[in-house]
Amino acid sequence: MAYNNILLISDFCRGSRVLLDLAISVAIPYHSRISVIIEIYEPELFLLCETHVFEEYKEILFAEARLFYNHMTKDIEYPTSAIYTYSNKFFESIIKIQPDFDLIIFSRCSYNLGKKSDIFINGESMKFGSDVLIAYT
Secondary structure, eight states: OOOEEEEEEEOTTTHHHHHHHHHHHHHHHGTTEEEEEEEESSSSHHHHHTSSGGHHHHHHHHHHHHHHHHHHHTTOOOOEEEEESSSSHHHHHHHOTTTTTTTEEEOOOOOHHHHHHHHHTTTTTGTOOEEEEOOOO
8 A cells, every 4th residue: 555644653762763764664665755753751841841930941852852853863865754742632633633644653662652552543543544553662
């Protein structure tokens, strides 16, 4: 099956590069677009950063996520785009505004993604007709 738009859901874990390599191997034959959602750690702390007092911490958390994405995509020869998320509501809204993903790839390598993966396992992604690939890395 040809996939035009692939969504890779990643957390800060060792298996993220393996998932990216898997997404690229699926995407190359069809010149598919790959979007990577990166989960920012400590969503509760990040929400506290909305106040002026914690603004610098918010920048640190974003910098950590960008650094992880840059490290994960280093030396790959395939274009990807990053989407950063820090809460379940934002995560779900991204999925709802991006209904054109043909394939969703994720791992249950961390607790946070394990909770989010239930969204797909329980049929939420089926509203869009997406295939779901769960990789155990």
